[in-house]
Amino acid sequence: MFFLFDSILVVCALYFSLVLRFDFNVEPEYIRFFKLSIIPVILITIFFNNVFKLYSNVWKYASIEELLSIVFSISLSNIVFMIYSYFVTYKMLETQYYRFPFTVLVIFWILSLISFGGTRFLSRILSHSRNLSTNDKDNINILIVGAGDLGVTLMKEINKHSELNYNIVGFVDDNEDKQGKMINNVKVLGGRNDIVNICKKYNVKEIIISIPSMNLDTKKEIMNICKSTSCKLKIIPGIYEIIDGKVNISQIREVNIEDLLGREPIKLDNENIRGYIEDKVVLVTGGGGSIGSELCRQIAKFNPSKLLILDIYENNAYNLQLELKYEYPKLYTEVLIASVRELERMKEIFNKYRPYVVFHAAAHKHVPLMEDNPGEAIKNNIIGTYNVALCSHDFGTKRFVMISTDKAVNPTNIMGASKRFCEMIIQAFDKISNTEYVAVRFGNVLGSNGSVIPIFKKQIAHGGPVTVTHPEINRFFMTIPEASQLVIQAGAMASGGEIFVLDMGKPVKIVDLARDLIKLSGLEPDKDVKIEYTGLRPGEKLYEELLMDEIALTSTEHKKIFVEKPMNIDMDFINESIDEFKNVLNDGDTERIFEVMQRKVPTYTRTKNDKKNVDLELNKSHKNANKSKNDIKECAYEN
Numbered sequence: 001m002f003f004l005f006d007s008i009l010v011v012c013a014l015y016f017s018l019v020l021r022f023d024f025n026v027e028p029e030y031i032r033f034f035k036l037s038i039i040p041v042i043l044i045t046i047f048f049n050n051v052f053k054l055y056s057n058v059w060k061y062a063s064i065e066e067l068l069s070i071v072f073s074i075s076l077s078n079i080v081f082m083i084y085s086y087f088v089t090y091k092m093l094e095t096q097y098y099r100f101p102f103t104v105l106v107i108f109w110i111l112s113l114i115s116f117g118g119t120r121f122l123s124r125i126l127s128h129s130r131n132l133s134t135n136d137k138d139n140i141n142i143l144i145v146g147a148g149d150l151g152v153t154l155m156k157e158i159n160k161h162s163e164l165n166y167n168i169v170g171f172v173d174d175n176e177d178k179q180g181k182m183i184n185n186v187k188v189l190g191g192r193n194d195i196v197n198i199c200k201k202y203n204v205k206e207i208i209i210s211i212p213s214m215n216l217d218t219k220k221e222i223m224n225i226c227k228s229t230s231c232k233l234k235i236i237p238g239i240y241e242i243i244d245g246k247v248n249i250s251q252i253r254e255v256n257i258e259d260l261l262g263r264e265p266i267k268l269d270n271e272n273i274r275g276y277i278e279d280k281v282v283l284v285t286g287g288g289g290s291i292g293s294e295l296c297r298q299i300a301k302f303n304p305s306k307l308l309i310l311d312i313y314e315n316n317a318y319n320l321q322l323e324l325k326y327e328y329p330k331l332y333t334e335v336l337i338a339s340v341r342e343l344e345r346m347k348e349i350f351n352k353y354r355p356y357v358v359f360h361a362a363a364h365k366h367v368p369l370m371e372d373n374p375g376e377a378i379k380n381n382i383i384g385t386y387n388v389a390l391c392s393h394d395f396g397t398k399r400f401v402m403i404s405t406d407k408a409v410n411p412t413n414i415m416g417a418s419k420r421f422c423e424m425i426i427q428a429f430d431k432i433s434n435t436e437y438v439a440v441r442f443g444n445v446l447g448s449n450g451s452v453i454p455i456f457k458k459q460i461a462h463g464g465p466v467t468v469t470h471p472e473i474n475r476f477f478m479t480i481p482e483a484s485q486l487v488i489q490a491g492a493m494a495s496g497g498e499i500f501v502l503d504m505g506k507p508v509k510i511v512d513l514a515r516d517l518i519k520l521s522g523l524e525p526d527k528d529v530k531i532e533y534t535g536l537r538p539g540e541k542l543y544e545e546l547l548m549d550e551i552a553l554t555s556t557e558h559k560k561i562f563v564e565k566p567m568n569i570d571m572d573f574i575n576e577s578i579d580e581f582k583n584v585l586n587d588g589d590t591e592r593i594f595e596v597m598q599r600k601v602p603t604y605t606r607t608k609n610d611k612k613n614v615d616l617e618l619n620k621s622h623k624n625a626n627k628s629k630n631d632i633k634e635c636a637y638e639n
Contacts, residue, residue, distance in 0.1 A: 293316065
């Protein structure tokens with residue numbers, strides 16, 4: 001089609017150039033020369049248009065690059081045609097030659113540019129006109145925060161995708177020089193403090209943040225402002241996440257709770273980590289779980305000679321192995337389907353592979369489920385940890401790193417008490433073994449299996465209600481990569497017997513998380529999606545603590561890792577306790593499990609959470625939380 005159009009247009013442009021030059025009174029001799037030039041000008045034009053790929057572009061998405069291609073093609077075509085018109089002439093008389101005047105060629109260049117460019121950009125102009133004529137009620141009004149290069153590129157990308165039905169009402173930018181100015185007919189409406197008013201005035205439904213270089217404080221402030229608008233909030237990843245600096249629609253993602261928490265990136269001492277992982281056999285128990293799998297991803301970066309992924313559930317472990325083989329094709333990985341409860345199977349694995357480092361992440365972690373199934377917490381957490389720790393000792397493992405939890409501090413549930421006993425196990429083993437045993441204690445992990453965030457998202461997707469156990473309940477949170485990286489870093493610091501405590505930042509109210517997630521979905525809490533309080537579950541605390549009240553923390557060389565002074569735990573006590581736990585499991589008496597646990601873990605207080613206990617727990621937790629915060633401040637941060 002363009003071949004035909006171009007042939008017609010170039011001939012018409014040349015003819016009208018003559019007509020305009022000679023004021024509609026062209027001499028016959030020039031008409032004859034024009035006729036002689038038709039075939040050459042068509043061939044020359046088609047040739048250069050093809051060189052500059054004017055017949056292979058999709059002109060609906062044409063931009064400045066395509067326009068420049070037209071200019072270059074027409075310019076070169078005219079230069080060649082000018083040479084033709086000067087040296088290939090038509091002899092009318094024996095002594096007289098005719099050729100096109102230079103002004104004809106100038107007019108011809110202008111008319112060619114207008115006609116070629118006009119026809120090619122017509123599809124884009126019509127598409128833009130259709131978008132403008134679309135009924136406003138079918139469009140989603142959006143506001144772009146950030147009028148820099150990324151924001152402008154995003155605007156252009158959105159304009160290419162009319163199927164999104166996005167109507168960009170304007171930009172927001174703190175640069176006063178840009179405010180009030182137009183960028184491709186889109187106005188910069190104000191700064192961050194104007195976002196709320198702009199959203200009300202223009203009925204904005206979605207806000208897209210496109211400031212790749214902003215720091216964490218700026219990011220949190222802008223997001224907190226946007227949260228109060230009831231608009232759906234989206235973000236473009238940092239520029240380092242965008243290949244070649246390009247932006248496309250697929251890279252715009254929903255804002256996550258992680259963005260709102262705004263935690264700083266972890267800085268790792270890579271040399272120390274590499275020293276105990278590189279070219280070593282590393283075993284990760286519970287390797288298919290949310291924490292275990294991320295540990296494997298982080299460990300893979302440090303080139304172990306073998307990475308052993310041990311898990312009882314085959315699907316997750318297998319999928320992780322496929323992922324690691326794709327990301328690290330030279331890494332040797334092997335999936336071991338086994339249960340840490342079975343000592344003989346553990347001995348078989350340790351005897352075959354002789355792991356140099358063990359990361360023990362296999363455990364039951366759901367508080368309410370373990371309250372209903374306390375025997376399983378004993379089997380998996382306590383006996384499973386004992387089995388892996390024993391094999392590490394017997395088969396000469398260099399370092400054993402166990403994942404613990406803040407629920408092990410002054411536990412009020414069987415899960416937390418079992419993890420506290422696991423900490424006692426590793427401290428007892430450390431005294432008798434050449435293996436360096438350590439535990440790493442941290443709080444809740446955002447997005448891990450069974451955490452509140454995925455549950456809340458599902459509840460919101462179904463229209464609510466979002467269920468929260470108590471209006472005052474709060475938790476410490478960190479991201480899965482952050483927790484895994486700090487675990488590996490703590491492992492590099494180990495000398496044996498330590499309980500490392502990770503800095504979890506400030507505690508976050510669960511109900512605030514719920515409200516934030518509802519707002520990020522473009523809905524209004526308690527109006528579009530209800531929040532219901534269901535009451536504390538058995539064994540659940542209002543406030544988690546990260547350290548024992550009677551034990552101080554000391555700082556380490558890493559500002560986010562602290563260490564708790566080891567307790568004096570005797571190995572004979574551990575062995576006797578394991579036998580007693582096995583006996584009570586054989587008896588099948590559930591109540592006796594709780595009784596034995598209370599004797600073995602003196603800080604464990606069983607809480608059933610009826611109304612009276614909830615009120616007592618509220619008062620107790622307030623006191624413990626305040627004392628714990630003071631202890632951390634005095635004993636850790638000042639050091």
